[in-house]
Amino acid sequence: MEYNQQMMITTIITMLQTAVCKAMAKEDPDDVLFSFIDSIGRFLGAKSAFLFDDMPLHFYCWTNQGMKYDNQRVIQKEVRHILRTWMKTVAQKGEPVVIPDVDVCPDLVPSMRQSMDEAHIHNLALIGISMPGNRIGAISLENIPPENLEQAGELLRLGSSFLLMMLKNRGYIYQLRHHSFIDQMTGVFNRNAFNAYQQHLACQGSMGVLFADINNLKQINDEQGHASGDRLICHTASVLFKYRHGGEVFRIGGDEFVVIWKHIEELDFQQACRQIRKHLYLQDLNISLGNHWVPDVKDGIAPVMKIADHHMYEEKRRYHKMQVSR
Structure with a gap:
């Protein structure tokens, strides 16, 4: 069992190294995130992935057809507040959460469970990420083959630091772009x-x-x-x-x-x-x-x-x- 566990970790580390190298070859910071999530989603055989980043609020949705900004998944304001609070608690623990069946998970309040049902999410593996300025990031891998759920939890534990680095890098680039795109005298675009x-x-x-x-x-x-x-x-x-x-x-x-x-x-x-x-x-x-x-x-x-x-x-x-x- 210990040998199998070590083999799984070695495989995940190798995959993460390849995924990071592939992602960091991209120029646009969103493309970096898209590439990384695409790699881990396909590795686990997940049906979808959901990247959440607040202040400002960003939703990215991955499916095995590709990555996109999520314009379909609408999360109501009260559910969003509950979701953010839950993700903040998860981030503070620093460990992934694996939910084999969202319908029977005691950690999900009814409004969250309903939101997941509406999005056709049956199981998920999630990790929260604490970011500067009291910001919260999180990624959930959804509808994973049951035999890969253990792998998913370990992958998120090992890969969360890479995701944090990419999110921080995106923030820095957005800030530089903002300053380079603003006319300093008038405040309009240059x-x-x-x-x-x-x-x-x-x-x-x-x-x-x-x-x-x-x-x-x-x-x-x-x-x-x-x-x-x-x-x-x-x-x-x-x-x-x-x-x-x-x-x-x-x-x-x-x-x-x-x-x-x-x-x-x-x-x-x-x-x-x-x-x-x-x-x-x-x-x-x-x-x-x-x-x-x-x-x-x-x-x-x-x-x-x-x-x-x-x-x-x-x-x-x-x-x-x-x-x-x-």
């Missing part, structure tokens, strides 16, 4: 964020784009000083952000901004653009605007941007023509 947004944009669904360009910024800088120009840029950004109505605001140049709406109806888009124009006028901000909407962005964002940019420059030319005529 050009780096805009480039990343275009790169990862799913080419489907409706989209609206609004270009905004500050008129006479160079003249203001020259005549009133760069501090006045900076205040004008920040004021423009604050109006765009306040009245964006679900759009994403990017500062893509010194005096250029773009607001992008995904999955928006044309009437709602036009209304949002009118609201922005109105409030820029009320704030006495001299901005040229151009906008364009498409029902499907299947050809990518570039054509939409080009037309919105063209409309903005048409408005800017009309403005300068009026200035000259005066």
Whole structure:
């Protein structure tokens, strides 16, 4: 028996080493987690796995068809609180919990058991992970072949430190991304964020784009000083952000901004653009605007941007023509 136990641990350690190496070869921190969970899920023959990470709340769901963000599993607020409290207790013990049959487990309150029944979970192996800042992480491997339940508990005990490392690493990368994607002067997204947004944009669904360009910024800088120009840029950004109505605001140049709406109806888009124009006028901000909407962005964002940019420059030319005529 002792020899078999040692053989099982050796096999699990070898598998974990391979899984970690494979996962850490990924660039995106979510892909790191996905890869690791995929490896251990397939190793155990589990039907699904559920990764929980709170503050902010993340749910990742793995099945043998692949990994995804879980948009289907809805956990009610009161159940979520009970679940988090239970996971915190499990994390403090530092040991995995193996439940061969959720229907008869005395540790599960009725609301938790009902939630698991609705998710078609019959058995599970779970371990809670204490994280910095009183955060709790946990992973459960679900509907495991009964003969692999002992293996599942040992795997979670040995693998939880790797999972903690990956979760921490994801947090650090998210924090760095946030700082590298935020324009330090205005607080809206910057050009780096805009480039990343275009790169990862799913080419489907409706989209609206609004270009905004500050008129006479160079003249203001020259005549009133760069501090006045900076205040004008920040004021423009604050109006765009306040009245964006679900759009994403990017500062893509010194005096250029773009607001992008995904999955928006044309009437709602036009209304949002009118609201922005109105409030820029009320704030006495001299901005040229151009906008364009498409029902499907299947050809990518570039054509939409080009037309919105063209409309903005048409408005800017009309403005300068009026200035000259005066």
